Amino acid sequence: MRALTRTGFAVALVGAAFATTAVVPAAQAATGNLRIAKVVVNGGKDIVLTTAAKKVTVTATLSEDSALTEVWLDLENRVGDQVSFYASRRATCTGSGTVKTCTTALTLDPRSDLIHNALAGPNNWKVWVQADSRDGDFASGSYPSVGVRRATALSGDAGPEPVRKGVTLTVTGRLTAANWNSNSWTGLSGKAVELQYCKASCSAYTTVKTVTSNSTGNLRTTVKAAADGYWRWRYVAPHWAASSLSAADYVDVR
Template sequence: MKTPVRRGFPAGRRATTVLAAAGTMLAGTLLAAPGAHAADSDITFSDVVINKGKPIVLGTGAEVEVPLTYTVKTKVKLDDWWVSAYRGTFGQNEYTLAGSTIQWSCAQSSAGGYTFYDCKESMFVDPDAMVNGRTRVNGDATTWKTVATAIKIGGGYDDDLLSYTTRLKRASVIEGADASPEPVTKGKPITIKGTLKRANWSTHRYDLYGGQKVTLQFKAAGTTAYTNVKTITTTSTGALKTTVTAAEDGTWRWYYAGDSVTGAKATTGDYVDVR
């Protein structure tokens, strides 16, 4: 089993600090690599899964820790190895998704002349990170390719361009979600409001998000599941407002399912006492 180590990826603000702390320059190999080359048949990476197969949703504040699992199969002895997600053309103008990773568990086994490492790691994705000389921009909300790198004991390395991809999305929020009046007389109207916004990585703020379908959901008192009541479309300024008839005690919330570049969001819910 490998000793857990936090590894910085190239040219990041965070990577510089991490490499100094870890006392290793292995991650710098990617910076100096002359480009992708034919994968070594004695080293293969498989079963790569990032964020348990779900999109990575990133806001404008704290970095997000993302689970990463994969298997290494090798006939040669390795000094180090890793999997990273990137955009661009590998070996020419690529930039990486994460600022660093922690490899915290690699279970080792052997069969048929091969050594296997089943690895569990964490990738750290930061909305403020410099990645290969650039800050994160909204265009990063797209599909990211993956590459695996193995460093051989005694020198040499192997890059394996993988078929696995992952998707990065901009986080959404629904502000001012409120159901009123509270309490309310049975048969009287309840008005539910809110405002949909989504992360803007270029400006480090949340912008109003208009023209989006958002669903009003209700959970009756004493139950555990929400049911869909109606779906409305946000105004050009992201505003949400609708009216329902008070029938029983329960909790109201908004649910936004997201889109191809925006993550889903559900509000915490607002309980209304019907009398």
């Protein structure tokens, strides 16, 4: 049976505001030969959240010579004993012999007060695993998770189209990010965004210049039209956000 300390903690935190914290009990020592071999979140890739709910798969590989009776996988954002986010669900286990694979899907919803901008990044995200087997063996522990990043988006436009060779071409765009505090997309100011160009027949993009977004996330610059080709914006995000590309805009140069 699942430990009441973890169940009680889950119920308490689900109804709390995002600033609420709680104390997590220390990991219990394993008994018998049940062992947790590996834990993987979201296929090993960082979780990118927009302003909508997203299901994330958590998988644990366990070693045990008896049937597993109960396995719980929890995703937490935790610093020491202070927890800001918590999602928990019983796992479904498969496998023959001593190797068992246990998987569950957890929902992360930025529309909940439990997810806010301050939680974005690779740090402090952990998985708690708790497992019981038919022969009475038990194991639990805390394991590193992938990070959770705010999604970003770029729009772009180059003109006029068509344009004569040597004439000034104006390239505009906007950089926005999923704002988990307001549940909306908002402009990112003061961010370095690369303007890239690929000549017609396009095999590889080259960065032409770097432009800084203004207070509302807007981008604007000028270049000389030289040949038919594609223009796009590229944002290389820091640890708390996901990188993004705008759609390529083809310009006919005559």
